[in-house]
Amino acid sequence: MTSLLKAAVAALALGAMGLPAIAEDRPGTILVLDASGSMWGQIDGVNKIVIAREVVADILADFPEEQNLGFVTYGHRERGQCSDIQTVIDPAPGTAADIIEIVNGLNPRGMTPMTDAVIVAAEALRHTEQAATVILVSDGIETCNPDPCAAARALEQSGIDFTAHVIGFDVRGEAEALMQMQCIAEETGGRFLTADNAQQLSEALQQVVAAPSAPSESPALSAAAELTLRAVMDGEDGPLVETPVIWTLSSDGESFEVDGNPGVAELHSGYWDVTGYHVALEQERSAQLAVVGGQQRNYAMVFETPLPTVSLVAPDSAAAGSVIEIGWNGPDESSDNIQIAPVGGRYLHYAYTRDGNPLRLQMPAQPGPYELRYSLRDREVIHTQPIEITPVELDIVAPETAPAGSVIEIGWIGPDASGDNIQIAPVGGRYLHYAYTRDGNPLRLQMPIAAGTYELRYSFRDREVIHTKPIEITPIALDIIAPETAPAGSVIEIGWVGPAASGDNIQIGPEGGRYLHYTYVGDDNPLRLRMPDEPGAYELRYSFRDREVIFTRPITVTE
Template identity: 55%
Template sequence: MRSLVTAGLIALTSALAPAALAQERPSTILVLDASGSMWGQIDGINKITIARDVVGDIVSDFPADQNLGFVTYGHRERGQCADIETLVEPAPGTAAEIAGIVEGLNPRGMTPMTDAVVTAAQALRHTEQAATVILVSDGIETCNPDPCAAARALEEAGVDFTAHVIGFDVRGEADALLQMQCIAEETGGRFLTADNAQELNEALREVTAAPASGSFTFTANLGGEEIGDETVWERPAAPLELPLLSGEVIWEISDTSFNMVQTGTANPFTTDLPFGDYIVTVHSTAQDDFSQTEASLALDSARNVHAIFPPIMSQPPAAQVFGPAQTLVGSAFTVSWEGEGLAPRDYVTIVPADAEDGAYADYD
């Protein structure tokens, strides 16, 4: 185990519906570390002072009707890993109260980072909503021997838990960076760094902002023979000039864990989606086929997603064959045929009446 350093932490824990759209507002718990390391300085300013200013700015922008709560730890006594306290239960209109509490915090204790995050995540578990924890830490856990393993255990236990981690003033601290990055990766979150007040503010706003959304159009097209036997997916800036697939087209859009996000039967199918990564599946009744692809939908990506199906092989032209109903064994008889689209090298093969398809005996 690598040596641990004293840590300071800010965490935001959000209850977010599994397929939440941008306009939905999650309940949020702000968890702020008041451990002794927060008296460290950046450019001559104590980190707790920076945190007070940043947190004040962040909570002031929360909508008044959004549930917001506050938890802190390490603020009452030194050397106590159990020093974790919920000071404001999640409720609307608590931003000013929280800002006042943060302004009066006096860092002094340990950093039970993992237990505070686990407590917050499990407290929201009864809502059957996903828990999103945003950590801003200036170091490593000082109470739990392996917060990375604890995060992994939460995932394995079925707690819908995602941690976005921001390393605050951890440049050059390899152990801290590795452990914080691991926490993010184990829970499917993002890892960011911030070296000063402005970067901390920007990073917090980036990970606390509601996911932006955009309008995307999904189209099933019929391509030419040159695309081969498999469906081809394209995301051009402008719609393709290809014929639309006939028949019913069913679209299923899920997240990367295959949780369904959106469905539709139109062709083209246009829908609003939060920017992110998706699994897109298209079913064609006319083609009696389906295809699936991964699609990353972002602000700067193309808004047109095309599934280009290969053409159905057309049936060969019908032909009529003329000949005697019966003839003597060993005698010659005439066979002729006619039909549209026949070629000079077409032929008739003669096989026993009970021969299997594809058998070959003689031809003319």
């Protein structure tokens, strides 16, 4: 590499000394070096920024001190900032050593505002007053300025003799980056060269330094390019369209058609507007593609399978909690269903299309605007239709008080949907007892055994409480009438006072232990209860619904 770099330095010196007119009219050159994050990429195991440091250091080591040279870089201070452009060295003689030191300390990290960096360099060279040359070395696509071509054209038009030479470093296969860089060079009368490694970068710098005003197009870019177009369905990896596809390609006033799928065209370098027409679906898709000479490019144009025609036959409104019939027209694929949901919200109820046409669908309990939906394969909503849910009358007809443990009759008014039930519970707490509305109107409901304030609830589909009514549970007398002692193994009569609920029974067992014998209170009053065979201290118990002991009395079993 050393001999090539020395040749470049010599060419630079000869070019400067052999062109006195240019030396007078062109007071300086600025090197613009890409220091964006992508410069940490590697070529043959070496970071691109390291290669650039070595090449620039060798090129500038013997640079004539009398020549004006400046340095601009970008992307070296901040991440994600298009404004991270810095004129580090203004054009002046004898700056080479300073530039080498600065390049060696660059730490790539940011964006690629290469077009705006060229503009900054041109302004530093006073390009509107005198001849000026910028040499840009960049490894990636412009990420900030939307139109590098227009910016370069404006610089050329406003400048006295402005030239931008561009070296694309490791941009092979990046069609859009190549087109942008070529455009900057062509619009300003400069040269565009590419370099894929350290030696090619050194050679490219030699060329733009030795002949700064000789515009040149990369031989590869001037060659024809082959573009292969594929029409696919529902994603870039989808199946190839089997029915006819017509491709229309146009660029700079040139336009022609290509039939077939894939469609293949030989094109010149440039931006091409490509339109694909799916004849069977009557669908058209468009794209703008950058085509680079000498390269082959494949492009997949995605068409979408049209959604099936769907319609729903349903009323505009329905009563809250009701079940309505809905007719439908749709694909009826596996798991297709009709849903109802708040507008834009999660579904509340659904019925599969396989259940019939019309099918029956449960309406929500809360009034308001909703939407009916046709869900394709239970994955994609392909049709919606509005429906208004109107209020219904709700009521629970019950006394304000009831004795503890009693069973009372309760009337109700409500939707009577599947699973609807009337519950009793502590206020705000979990229900204790319930009875389904399907069991009758009025229905019979067990009251709690503990006195206190409770609430009766109408539970819609056993999921949502939609109405409540307070009820006070009053205390009741509890007693067990029995002798204080009884012989072991005997059967004695026991009187009782209690709620007499279903399952209530009188038991005998060791104090705090498991019962030994019992008799249901429904059998009689007084009832007959067998005593244990072992003498000792025991207790008689009143068990409420065979679940909860609510009263006890001691008894001694004798020999």
